[in-house]
Every structure is written in C-alpha cells, then in structure tokens.
Amino acid sequence: MIRKTFYYFCEVEINLSEKIVIHFIAFFILMEKEAKFWEVLEGKKVRCNLCRRHCIILPGKRGVCMVRENRDGKLISLSYGNVVSIAIDPIEKKPLFNFKPGTEVLSYSTMGCNFKCRYCQNWEISQALPEEIRYEEIPAEVLVEIALQYKSPGIAHTYTEPTIYYEYAYEVSKIAKEKGLFNVWVTNGYIEKEPLKEIRPYLDGANIDLKAFNEKFYKDLCGGIELDEVLDSIKYWHKLGIHIELTNLIIPGWNDSFEEIRQMVKWIIDNLGKDIPLHFTRFFPHYKMIETPITPLETLLEAYNIAKEEGLYYVYIGNVWPNKYENTYCYNCGELLIERDGYYIKKKNLEKKGNRVICPTCGKRQNIIL
Numbered sequence: 001m002i003r004k005t006f007y008y009f010c011e012v013e014i015n016l017s018e019k020i021v022i023h024f025i026a027f028f029i030l031m032e033k034e035a036k037f038w039e040v041l042e043g044k045k046v047r048c049n050l051c052r053r054h055c056i057i058l059p060g061k062r063g064v065c066m067v068r069e070n071r072d073g074k075l076i077s078l079s080y081g082n083v084v085s086i087a088i089d090p091i092e093k094k095p096l097f098n099f100k101p102g103t104e105v106l107s108y109s110t111m112g113c114n115f116k117c118r119y120c121q122n123w124e125i126s127q128a129l130p131e132e133i134r135y136e137e138i139p140a141e142v143l144v145e146i147a148l149q150y151k152s153p154g155i156a157h158t159y160t161e162p163t164i165y166y167e168y169a170y171e172v173s174k175i176a177k178e179k180g181l182f183n184v185w186v187t188n189g190y191i192e193k194e195p196l197k198e199i200r201p202y203l204d205g206a207n208i209d210l211k212a213f214n215e216k217f218y219k220d221l222c223g224g225i226e227l228d229e230v231l232d233s234i235k236y237w238h239k240l241g242i243h244i245e246l247t248n249l250i251i252p253g254w255n256d257s258f259e260e261i262r263q264m265v266k267w268i269i270d271n272l273g274k275d276i277p278l279h280f281t282r283f284f285p286h287y288k289m290i291e292t293p294i295t296p297l298e299t300l301l302e303a304y305n306i307a308k309e310e311g312l313y314y315v316y317i318g319n320v321w322p323n324k325y326e327n328t329y330c331y332n333c334g335e336l337l338i339e340r341d342g343y344y345i346k347k348k349n350l351e352k353k354g355n356r357v358i359c360p361t362c363g364k365r366q367n368i369i370l
C-alpha cells in the first residue's frame with residue numbers, strides 16, 4: 001500500500017505495510033517547551049497536573065510518561081514538536097465511524113505515554129525515551145500547513161497519547177481550527193479536567209479507550225491506572241459536548257467476561273446514552289503479551305449481541321475483515337446507512353435535514369457527523 005510521508009522541506013512516497021509508520025531520517029536537537037499544568041512543591045519538587053497520575057517529580061527527574069522533566073523546579077515538555085510518526089489515514093482507522101465517515105486525515109504523534117500497557121501495539125514509540133527514538137521537529141504551524149497541502153480536512157492527534165504532548169497538540173489544534181480544520185484525539189482518557197476544558201474549543205471528536213470494566217486490568221496491564229478515573233474522565237468528555245466513540249479491545253482472560261461486558265454497556269447507556277458508538281476490537285499478541293491468544297470471533301460476536309440486547313445504537317466489531325459488523329445501521333429501522341470494507345466506505349446512505357443527519361428510510365436522527 002502506498003502511504004505518503006512528509007518532511008516540511010521535502011516529500012517522499014514509500015511503501016508501508018498496514019502497520020504505521022516510523023520513518024523519519026532527520027535527527028535534530030530535541031525541541032523543548034515549558035509545560036503547562038504543574039505546581040512547585042517544597043525542595044523544588046513539582047507536581048504535574050496534566051493527567052490523573054499527578055506525578056510528583058524530583059529535580060532532574062521525569063514523570064511516568066518520561067517526556068515531562070523537572071529542571072530545577074520548572075516542568076519542561078520534552079515531546080513538544082518532536083514528531084515521531086505522521087501519515088494520512090482513513091478516519092475509520094482511529095477508529096471513528098460516526099464522525100466524518102470516509103475522510104482521510106493527517107495523523108501524527110510524538111513519543112511517550114502515561115500508560116504502560118503490556119500489549120501496546122505502538123510500544124516502539126509510546127514507550128520510547130526521547131533520547132532513544134528518531135523524530136523530527138515540526139513547528140505547529142508547519143504541521144497544519146502539511147495538512148492543508150494534502151487537503152486533509154482535519155488533524156488526528158493519535159498513535160501515542162495526545163495528553164502527554166498537550167502543549168504541542170494545543171497549538172496545532174488552535175491553528176488548525178483557525179484554518180477551518182477539525183481536530184480529533186485518540187486517547188486513553190486519563191487527562192485531567194482543567195486541561196481538557198482549556199483545549200475544548202478546538203476539539204471536535206475523540207475515540208477513547210474503555211479498556212476494561214475491571215480494576216485489575218487497568219492496574220496490572222496498564223501500569224497502576226484507576227478505572228474510576230477513566231470513567232470520570234469519559235463522563236467529562238461527554239459533558240463538554242465533544243463527539244466521542246469508545247473502544248474496548250477484548251483480551252482473552254483479562255476482560256472477556258460477558259457479565260463484565262454487560263455491566264460496561266449498562267454503564268455507557270446510563271452515563272452517556274444509547275447513541276455512543278462502541279467498538280469491540282480483536283486482540284492480537286503484541287509487546288509483552290505475545291503468549292496471549294487472539295480473541296476468538298465468537299467472543300466478539302457475543303459482546304456485540306450483548307451490547308445490542310442492552311440497547312446501544314451503534315456497535316461495531318473491529319480488526320476482523322471482512323465483517324458486516326463494521327457497517328452502520330439505523331438503530332430504529334435497521335437500514336444500512338454506511339457500508340464499509342475494512343477502513344474504506346463502499347456506500348453512504350444518509351440524508352441531511354438542516355444540520356441533522358437522518359435515516360433516509362424512517363427519518364430518525366442519527367448520531368453521525370458529516
């Protein structure tokens with residue numbers, strides 16, 4: 001498959017496999033910037049308040065994400081503008097199925113993550129130290145220029161965790177919005193409320209991982225993460241009126257209890273509503289979990305059936321091709337609204353009434369943004 005790779009001083013096209021994308025050859029001095037959302041404690045320690053870990057960082061040390069460093073009592077972002085991955089992706093790959101379906105979007109990331117998932121499929125960039133990885137300094141306005149040059153209608157802040165490169169994502173998002181582009185995040189949902197509120201005017205959509213509905217999963221597989229904080233964060237994204245979709249990667253033996261899946265779906269309906277799209281995705285062995293088996297298709301199908309039975313409108317199965325559960329159907333009459341083949345759209349069958357998207361057969365309003 002041909003993908004385009006960009007440099008702001010040149011452009012090349014190379015062959016890539018379906019898996020993304022680290023292919024920068026330039027290597028410069030790390031760009032840095034004073035971080036936002038932190039406070040000084042005694043002895044020049046600082047507390048970072050960007051994500052819900054609230055790391056207390058000694059002088060000369062870094063937070064768990066390894067890209068925020070205490071320099072003599074001041075918190076510095078080491079990931080600012082240091083891009084490790086960039087490509088044009090179908091938005092379905094995020095996955096976002098009910099937001100601008102069929103668009104191709106400039107997608108990028110810097111290095112680092114505040115989670116330590118043992119199965120991370122992007123671990124080469126998410127778990128890398130800034131010193132260990134090739135990157136390219138791309139000023140925020142240049143990244144937006146690249147998006148415009150390639151006629152991308154928006155920017156996806158993705159691949160690693162946008163929260164931990166917040167200062168850069170913020171500037172890119174602001175400039176992108178001024179130029180008429182949308183911004184979407186693919187996130188683990190561990191950002192604190194204040195930073196999310198501040199970037200809200202520039203954010204249009206997000207896919208948030210709801211990795212499991214049990215505490216052990218988040219504690220043992222993700223590096224001491226609190227499920228309650230994730231749930232609280234998801235509710236806040238929703239409260240701010242951002243279009244959200246949720247992804248639940250089902251890993252055999254860890255989060256595949258049908259009772260747990262049912263509880264999770266009930267929580268989504270009670271706290272967010274029936275029209276939140278939910279993507280069940282298939283696990284493949286990665287990183288430190290190469291011994292764990294692939295998710296059986298029967299498990300994914302049963303999860304799908306449970307979610308539909310409980311009343312969720314838009315349920316999808318991902319990482320299985322081809323499958324009819326990647327299509328979007330009207331929740332009311334069952335009409336096929338968007339037919340997909342993997343990440344690509346074969347047919348759109350939607351109507352607009354004012355600014356609302358409706359089913360052409362029964363006229364019901366759909367939670368789909370065109």
Ligand code: SF4
Pocket residue numbers: 048049050051052053054055062063064065066068113114163164
């Ligand atoms: S963003 Fe990084 S340094 Fe800040 S609290 Fe989260 S993990 Fe710690």
